Amino acid sequence: MKIEVNGAVAATATIFVCTTCRRKREDMPDGFDLPGADLVQALGGEIERTGASGLTVTPVECLAVCKRPCTVALVGPGKWTYLVGDLETEAHTAEIISAALAFARSETGIVPWKERPQSFRRGVVARIPPLGFVSFPPEPPKPETT
Amino acid sequence: MKIEVNGAVAATATIFVCTTCRRKREDMPDGFDLPGADLVQALGGEIERTGASGLTVTPVECLAVCKRPCTVALVGPGKWTYLVGDLETEAHTAEIISAALAFARSETGIVPWKERPQSFRRGVVARIPPLGFVSFPPEPPKPETT
Numbered sequence: 001m002k003i004e005v006n007g008a009v010a011a012t013a014t015i016f017v018c019t020t021c022r023r024k025r026e027d028m029p030d031g032f033d034l035p036g037a038d039l040v041q042a043l044g045g046e047i048e049r050t051g052a053s054g055l056t057v058t059p060v061e062c063l064a065v066c067k068r069p070c071t072v073a074l075v076g077p078g079k080w081t082y083l084v085g086d087l088e089t090e091a092h093t094a095e096i097i098s099a100a101l102a103f104a105r106s107e108t109g110i111v112p113w114k115e116r117p118q119s120f121r122r123g124v125v126a127r128i129p130p131l132g133f134v135s136f137p138p139e140p141p142k143p144e145t146t
Numbered sequence: 147m148k149i150e151v152n153g154a155v156a157a158t159a160t161i162f163v164c165t166t167c168r169r170k171r172e173d174m175p176d177g178f179d180l181p182g183a184d185l186v187q188a189l190g191g192e193i194e195r196t197g198a199s200g201l202t203v204t205p206v207e208c209l210a211v212c213k214r215p216c217t218v219a220l221v222g223p224g225k226w227t228y229l230v231g232d233l234e235t236e237a238h239t240a241e242i243i244s245a246a247l248a249f250a251r252s253e254t255g256i257v258p259w260k261e262r263p264q265s266f267r268r269g270v271v272a273r274i275p276p277l278g279f280v281s282f283p284p285e286p287p288k289p290e291t292t
């Protein structure tokens with residue numbers, strides 16, 4: 001899943017966007033809208049406009065968070081996954097792209113707090129380590145004492 | 147990351163357990179305890195007791211859910227990740243192991259609803275597709291009409 005460019009591993013990330021989240025909208029006939037599809041379009045447009053590379057935007061039918069539209073997940077090979085909610089297309093499209101680029105460039109997916117946009121500081125729903133993560137490294141072998 | 151046993155891919159899953167979640171406990175000096183570490187021990191004991199194979203239990207310092215102790219994540223190669231909260235060691239240890247085994251055996255990580263224990267139906271916090279997931283398969287090539 002790692003992409004090499006000129007011999008170096010390229011920085012990549014996938015932005016999964018939940019397209020099933022219902023947002024309360026009293027002005028709509030059903031009392032809600034589904035803002036995720038618009039966010040997918042806006043993120044694609046922002047990538048095109050800025051020339052951001054290495055990012056994939058993928059709509060997903062239900063991330064099962066439900067109560068915090070829009071919800072997105074940042075996922076990358078060997079990285080922690082970050083799930084972030086309460087995102088709005090108009091206010092946060094550029095921030096999501098810059099956060100995804102920082103995530104892609106980071107080795108572990110853990111971006112320093114001060115480099116995260118406000119929406120990502122406030123909106124974090126969960127984070128999950130990459131498969132194979134070990135919290136405590138095994139005890140190193142004892143030096144031979146002969 | 148796939149483990150082969152007698153030529154077949156073995157069913158494996160990792161159970162990440164948040165050990166940082168604080169649970170309200172008015173009888174404790176600080177007003178809370180940290181139940182995750184006990185759950186890690188209990189899951190390990192249950193695996194040993196039942197001989198469940200293919201499961202790895204890994205404590206994690208903070209899954210960033212915080213408000214729904216204990217929280218666990220089920221993760222497997224090429225599978226959807228499931229994040230589940232509101233789990234208690236005494237009530238749910240056996241259910242977590244059986245849910246993890248069903249998750250490990252499933253191809254996608256998506257276990258049929260009726261096969262999920264009550265705690266997993268009620269406690270789902272989020273689900274995230276595997277890297278490389280594509281929501282809509284590309285249009286198949288048109289048949290030649292010559």
